[in-house]
Amino acid sequence: xxxxxxxxxxxxxxxxxxxxxxxxxxxxxxxxxxxxxxxxxxxxxxxxxxxxxxxxxxxxxxxxxxxxxxxxxxxxxxxxxxxxxxxxxxxxxxxxxxxxxxxxxxxxxxxxxxxxxxxxxxxxxxxxxxxxxxxxxxxxxxxxxxxx
Numbered sequence: 001x002x003x004x005x006x007x008x009x010x011x012x013x014x015x016x017x018x019x020x021x022x023x024x025x026x027x028x029x030x031x032x033x034x035x036x037x038x039x040x041x042x043x044x045x046x047x048x049x050x051x052x053x054x055x056x057x058x059x060x061x062x063x064x065x066x067x068x069x070x071x072x073x074x075x076x077x078x079x080x081x082x083x084x085x086x087x088x089x090x091x092x093x094x095x096x097x098x099x100x101x102x103x104x105x106x107x108x109x110x111x112x113x114x115x116x117x118x119x120x121x122x123x124x125x126x127x128x129x130x131x132x133x134x135x136x137x138x139x140x141x142x143x144x145x146x147x148x
């Protein structure tokens with residue numbers, strides 16, 4: 001298969017397992033799968049792990065770029081994320097009032113000789129990463145059958 005054009009991601013069944021998918025970008029490929037407990041072959045991260053990886057890596061990159069630009073002595077950040085579902089009524093800051101909603105918890109560990117103001121600023125900047133903004137905004141997903 002020829003790589004897709006930059007900015008396009010192509011997902012195709014790999015043929016190796018019930019749920020195993022090959023993900024191709026213009027310059028990378030990886031496998032995505034479900035765990036064996038769900039009938040998959042566990043050949044790669046599951047879709048929600050990829051979603052968390054996108055948010056976590058974007059957060060870390062955004063922190064690094066900001067620290068470098070502002071001369072903040074951030075030596076390293078570690079981002080730990082979890083996804084779960086909660087009852088809407090248990091969410092104090094959510095617009096949804098009924099049913100279930102997704103919740104992502106993100107814990108950020110900042111390393112370096114940072115003062116309290118630098119730490120506070122970096123934590124504010126974390127919420128400005130592009131993936132965070134995308135996930136926090138209304139998203140329109142348009143689906144159509146190929147070739148039609």
